[in-house]
Amino acid sequence: MPCASPRKWLPLQAAPTKAIVAIAAAWLRSVLLSVMPHSRNWTLSDIPWGQFQAARVDADVLKVVKAAAMVERNGADYGRYLCNVFADDPTFCDLARTWATEEEQHGIALGRCAELADPNYKFDSAFQQFRDLYQIPVDATASVRGSRTGELCARCVVETGTSSFYSALRDGVDEPVLKAVCAKIAADEFRHYKLFLNAMQRYSTQEPLSVAARLRIALGRMNEADDDELASAYFAGNALPGPYDRNASAAAYSARAFGFYRQRHTKRAGHMIAQAVGLSPDGVFGQLMQKVMWLVIGFMGRRFRTAA
Ligand SMILES: [Fe+2]
Numbered sequence: 001m002p003c004a005s006p007r008k009w010l011p012l013q014a015a016p017t018k019a020i021v022a023i024a025a026a027w028l029r030s031v032l033l034s035v036m037p038h039s040r041n042w043t044l045s046d047i048p049w050g051q052f053q054a055a056r057v058d059a060d061v062l063k064v065v066k067a068a069a070m071v072e073r074n075g076a077d078y079g080r081y082l083c084n085v086f087a088d089d090p091t092f093c094d095l096a097r098t099w100a101t102e103e104e105q106h107g108i109a110l111g112r113c114a115e116l117a118d119p120n121y122k123f124d125s126a127f128q129q130f131r132d133l134y135q136i137p138v139d140a141t142a143s144v145r146g147s148r149t150g151e152l153c154a155r156c157v158v159e160t161g162t163s164s165f166y167s168a169l170r171d172g173v174d175e176p177v178l179k180a181v182c183a184k185i186a187a188d189e190f191r192h193y194k195l196f197l198n199a200m201q202r203y204s205t206q207e208p209l210s211v212a213a214r215l216r217i218a219l220g221r222m223n224e225a226d227d228d229e230l231a232s233a234y235f236a237g238n239a240l241p242g243p244y245d246r247n248a249s250a251a252a253y254s255a256r257a258f259g260f261y262r263q264r265h266t267k268r269a270g271h272m273i274a275q276a277v278g279l280s281p282d283g284v285f286g287q288l289m290q291k292v293m294w295l296v297i298g299f300m301g302r303r304f305r306t307a308a
């Protein structure tokens with residue numbers, strides 16, 4: 001029997017539909033927040049700073065830590081950029097803001113380690129010098145990777161790089177407080193990778209991206225590791241005499257940073273990259289990626305050590 005009064009019937013149907021959508025949205029939000037808790041899982045007050053032993057920090061470790069502190073503390077800019085690119089996704093923006101706060105905390109913790117190891121070091125002024133040299137385009141409203149799936153793929157690559165780097169640094173340093181800080185950061189970076197991987201898998205249903213396109217983005221992002229960001233962070237973080245020379249600074253950073261890697265670190269990184277580009281981490285490509293990464297990092301380390 002046709003409805004006698006459709007104008008009265010429609011709002012009655014719309015109300016429960018709206019309620020269901022609201023409940024579903026709240027549920028999705030709680031699931032996503034459970035992947036990355038809103039509150040930080042550790043704070044600066046959890047670190048036993050009084051136990052820091054400056055004499056146990058190697059000079060090369062200190063140089064790398066000073067550079068890494070710059071890039072990490074710049075996390076707020078990346079958070080703003082991501083919220084612009086994902087402006088219509090408030091759930092993801094919440095996660096991106098929490099992520100950015102955690103990245104900033106990494107920078108502050110590393111900066112404090114550097115100040116304890118080198119009493120003449122002024123982290124805030126070094127960071128300001130870095131900001132004067134390098135800033136990302138925070139006003140962009142579309143991803144520089146061409147799509148949001150591509151953006152998330154690139155973020156997976158970055159978090160793969162940072163999680164393997166801090167794992168390598170954790171295993172390579174002798175100072176116990178710095179080692180504990182690196183361990184906490186490495187765990188955060190791995191969790192960040194999973195956050196972006198989950199979001200990428202969600203977005204890839206709306207904005208599909210082929211394996212070949214993801215691979216291009218991943219390789220392109222890995223190649224950017226020697227761009228201005230790390231070079232200027234090394235230059236400003238270590239107060240090198242000017243003028244700024246990108247190639248020399250990048251070589252000096254890479255010569256030291258690559259030396260911490262062992263095969264187990266690149267093996268895990270290869271596994272993560274394969275997963276991010278949509279291939280089986282244990283398949284032929286995943287195995288190949290692990291081997292290639294180990295060979296490339298070994299080769300680059302030797303090349304930059306010679307150049308530096
Ligand atoms: Fe970080």
Ligand SMILES: [Fe+2]
Pocket residue numbers: 103159162188189192
């Ligand atoms: Fe991270």
